């Protein structure tokens with residue numbers, strides 16, 4: 690990646706001096722992070738360090754104490770109502786565990802954001818849902834199935850199809866491969882990489898999956914001590930002198946992956 694020479698308009702998400710806390714528990718303290726156009730950023734950190742809190746704050750589901758968040762160069766606090774709406778439509782989110790509506794079919798789930806933001810005839814929404822289902826590698830028959838009728842891997846794909854419903858430019862994935870077997874997880878990683886390449890997506894992926902970090906992430910950011918402790922390539926992680934980073938990236942599991950690649 691060419692983030693060193695990246696122009697300002699290549700920064701899709703810019704977080705500056707972000708502080709978030711609950712009562713006396715400061716979770717993020719003056720955190721900084723940039724995400725660049727077209728990259729897959731893997732976001733890791735020990736359990737409870739605040740990965741979900743950061744993602745939810747960026748998505749404005751949580752309040753921040755201070756700091757600025759710019760998405761596509763736009764400071765949401767200073768945006769007009771129309772700009773906020775346009776911005777929201779350009780973000781796709783895949784929450785952990787898929788988070789599909791259990792009472793809706795796959796097709797209806799994918800159409801939820803379309804109904805919320807667009808005013809389209811049903812036939813057009815059906816066609817768009819069909820395309821998204823194909824895009825994520827699900828069989829056409831999946832359209833009329835309910836989440837309870839799907840495997841874990843199919844639920845992830847259906848949730849991804851919903852995240853892509855409005856053709857977002859920036860996609861947030863919260864532990865997308867958790868709960869999948871290694872083959873399912875590897876296939877999902879390939880799908881993410883393919884979508885990045887074909888649709889030009891920028892991907893922010895919270896993950897514990899070392900395979901994903903080694904195989905599809907262009908850059909990695911590690912959350913620790915309430916900040917982004919280190920960011921860069923796998924090589925940067927391996928060279929970083931911190932006990933958690935060392936045991937994570939040089940531990941037994943990581944070594945077996947390095948041997949495979």
Ligand SMILES: Nc1ncnc2c1ncn2[C@@H]1O[C@H](COP(=O)(O)OP(=O)(O)OP(=O)(O)O)[C@@H](O)[C@H]1O
Pocket residue numbers: 711714716734735736737738739740741742743
């Ligand atoms: N709504 C909330 N109210 C109070 N405290 C919260 C809330 N949400 C998160 N926290 C606290 O913020 C801290 C970070 O939680 P978070 O869920 O972001 O961690 P995480 O890095 O995503 O962990 P994991 O990898 O286990 O999912 C924890 O101490 C948690 O208790």
